[in-house]
Structure formats: structure tokens, C-alpha cells
Amino acid sequence: MWRVASRSVLTSLVLTATVICAPVARAEPVPVIVPTVLAAVPHDPGAYSEGLEFDGPDLYEATGEVGKSELRQVDPQTGAVIRSVPLPNDYFGEGIAVVGESIWQLTYRDGVAIEWDKVSFTPRREVPVAGQGWGLCHDGGRFVASDGGDRLRFFDPSFTETGSIRVTRDGQPQAGLNELACVDGQVWAAAWPDDTFVRIDPGTGVVNLVADVSGLWPAAQRNPRQVVSGIAHIAGSEYLISGKEWPRSYRVMLP
Template sequence: MMKKVLFAATVLLATLAACNGNNNAGANNAGDTNSNGNAAPPVIQYAVVNKYPHDTSYFTEGLEFNKGQLFESSGGNADESPYPSEFGIADLKTGKVTPKVKLDKTKYFGEGITFFGDKMYHLTWTSHVGFIYDANTFKLIREFRIPAQEGWGLTHDSTHLIMSDGTSNLYFLTPDSVKLAYITRVTDNNGPVSNINELEYVNGFIYANQWETNYILKIDAETGNVVGKINLENLQKEANSLRPGADVLNGIAYNKETGQLLVTGKRWPFIYEIKVQ
């Protein structure tokens, strides 16, 4: 899709390139080691406990619970994409999304979303800006500058917003000013891990879709180390068999009140509730 073409052509800022080093999107199987003897992250087992319908018109970029409601964002542009560039409330009974904010597709390709306090934050892909809304009314409060070449995934811990840009970097931002506090690099036994996409913070760990793979990575939020991998290849195969044109795995949402963990993909026919070990 569009992201594949432009991502390959994007030249990262020199400071970010220096931070990234030589990224490696691939990873060894669990139990493998590199030349230094470091073990690969183990494969985390999971079980599907429920399936819900999903809006296949949505090119999913973000998925997040807020006050018991599931929110989803989609990305698209006017020239190349039929998909909406918006976010709204997803109904797990019908799969349909009720839009709350629609972006101008001639300007903005919508990306990740997250709620922090009484505000909702929304990234755009290559426009270098994000938006802050009132979390109750969805009235625009202001724009902010994204501290990277691109905006991809977004989540938060108790003190910071956490953003990805498709590299191995995780950007920790102050919620009020939306300024860069620090950068953590995602690494495994082979070094930096690139293509970090949609994010979800769960009890001290960051779960991240790795773009163009079937993996969700479990990342230690303090160190950036990948401590485990969930292989959702079977869900990807089912999505492809049931919905020709289903795209990559993308979308993780955790309901901290219930412990419910949801995953989906771009134009997938289902949102899956999974239980991990």
C-alpha cells in the first residue's frame, strides 16, 4: 500500500539514523542465539477467546479503549486511497465505526490515537503534525508538531505519550507540551528492531505490531528490550481467506478494567479477543 512505497523512499534525519544504527526487521525463532550467545525473545502462546465483526472499510492505524468504549482510527488520502482518514467509536456487535473526527484527506493521512487525561491525541503520517481533542466532545484544542519524520503508532504510560515512527525508535513525549522527553530504541538479540508500528501499553510493557510481519512484540518499556513475541500468522491467514484484500496485522487494544486484549488488521473481517500466557 501507500506506506510501503513512501517508507522505503523516506530519508530519516541524521540524528535519528544515528540512533537507529542498522535496524533488522527480521528476528530469529525462539531459542536461536546470535554470535554473542544472546537468546532470541521467546514465542508467547495465545488463545482466541472471542471474535467480533470488524469494519473492512477501515485501514486500521490505531485501536484503543477509553472508558469502556473501543476507538479506532483509519488512514487514507485523496489521491490513492479509498479508505477514510478519521477516528471514531467501534461497535463490537456490528463492527461499524461511528466517526467522531474526519480529517481532510487532501492534507492528512490519519495514524495512531491515544487518550491521556481529558484529552485525545491523533497522529498523522507524513504531515508532521498531530491533533489534540477534548476527550469528551472531540472538539479540536490545538495542533502539535511531531518530533520525527513520520507518525505511526501512539499509546501512553502514566506520565508520557509514547510514539513510533516505523523505525526502532520509541519517542516519549510530555502530554501537556507534546515535546520530546527522550527516545528509547527497541532491540532484541540481533540488535535494533525496525518497523515498530501500532502500540499499546500493558502493565509496564509495550505491545507493538511489527509492520509487514505477523508478530506482536512485547517490549520492556524501560529498556526497550523485546522480551517476547506473539505470532499471529494463523489470524492473518484466516483474514486473507475470508476477505481478499485484507492487509497487514495492525491494531492492539487493552481494556485495563476487564483485562480484555483485542487485535485486528487493516481491512480484516474480524477483531479478535486473545488471551496470552
């Protein structure tokens, strides 16, 4: 009996040691790509850019800061402002998403999302939104928003929050999620304050690709305010990338 019991105990100890000593599974590093620059486009250096969005050939931009925030339509070839309107109530404007004849816009800490009439550039309504607003995009069925943390938040067409998902890169939380672009079922997000955009699977929250855009306008030539912020999908693998108070935007290919 003692011999049998000892063998059992020994086996248990070996198994326990095996479990304890087994290596911890780690996520494979996410591939990092560098964009191919197709063209540099003038950009208003006074624009504290918070969001870029193409609607067909039309380019819309949101700018931020209290008392200075605007919704703009911009010429994508020259960077000239075609039309602009200040945000109501001195709201601090953030990300935008074009849906049909509406442009939806988040506000930073004002607790509302604004629905604009795309044609007249006038507000239709304001909808309460809890927490901070940073980036916004629309995937064809729902809104996807960021608040500067490590989560994507989801909203239905009436802008009622329906859930969220935590975002991870290489198995670790990916914080600083900022400006968003919904493209082919994936979500590109500016990873503030880094010079990167991360591509996220919104079903799992996993970052599956990283774009290093530090070569567009090197950080050593910028002041601390001039961070990377805007990404707008043009078509295929072509995007427009910009930043806060940048004198140029960049039309790039993300392979």
C-alpha cells in the same frame, strides 16, 4: 633475560589468542507465544485501521489514508461505528492515545499531532512533530510513539519530545515498529509487516516477548494491504487485535 622475556611474550600471545577465540555472547531467543481466541468481532472492511484504544468500555479507532482518515468510536461488541469525524486538512491519520478528556493522534507525514476533545470529537489544537508518525500510546506519565523504524520515542504531556530508545530483539535491531499499546509498564508494538506483536521494555529497549498472531486471519487469505496493525488492551491478559481492512477483529488472551 631472554628466557624470562620469552615467557612473557608467550603468555601475552596465549592470552591474546584466548580473547580472540572466545565465543561471542549471543542473546537468548525471545519466547514466542500464540494467542487464545475468545471471540471474533465484526470490523468494517473499509477501515484502513491505524490505531485501536480502549478507554474503559469505550473503543476508539483511527483510520488512515489521505482524504479518507477518520477518528471513530466503535461498538466493541458489534463493530458498528457509533460516531466518526474526518481528519482536518486531509491529514493521513495514524495512532491514537486517550488521556483524560483528550484523544491524541499522530499523522503519518504531515508533521503534526492532533489533540481532540473526546466528548465533542473536535480538534483542540495541533502540535508540531518531527518525522513520521506511526503508533502511539500513553503510559500514565508520558507518550510513547513509533515511526516505523527501530526506536521508541518519548514525549512529555505537552507533546515535546524528550528522548528515544533503540529496540532490539535477540540482540538485533527490531525495525517496523507500528501500532502501540502501553500496558503495565511495557509497550506492545505491531512489528510491521510481520504477523507479530513484540513486547518491549521501554527502559532498555529489549523485546522480551513475541506474540505470533498469524493464525488469526492467515496471510494467504489476505491481500498485501491487509496487514496486522491494531492492538488494544481490554483488561488483564485480554486484548483486541485487528488489521487494515479486516472484516473481523479478534478478542484474544495473551498468556
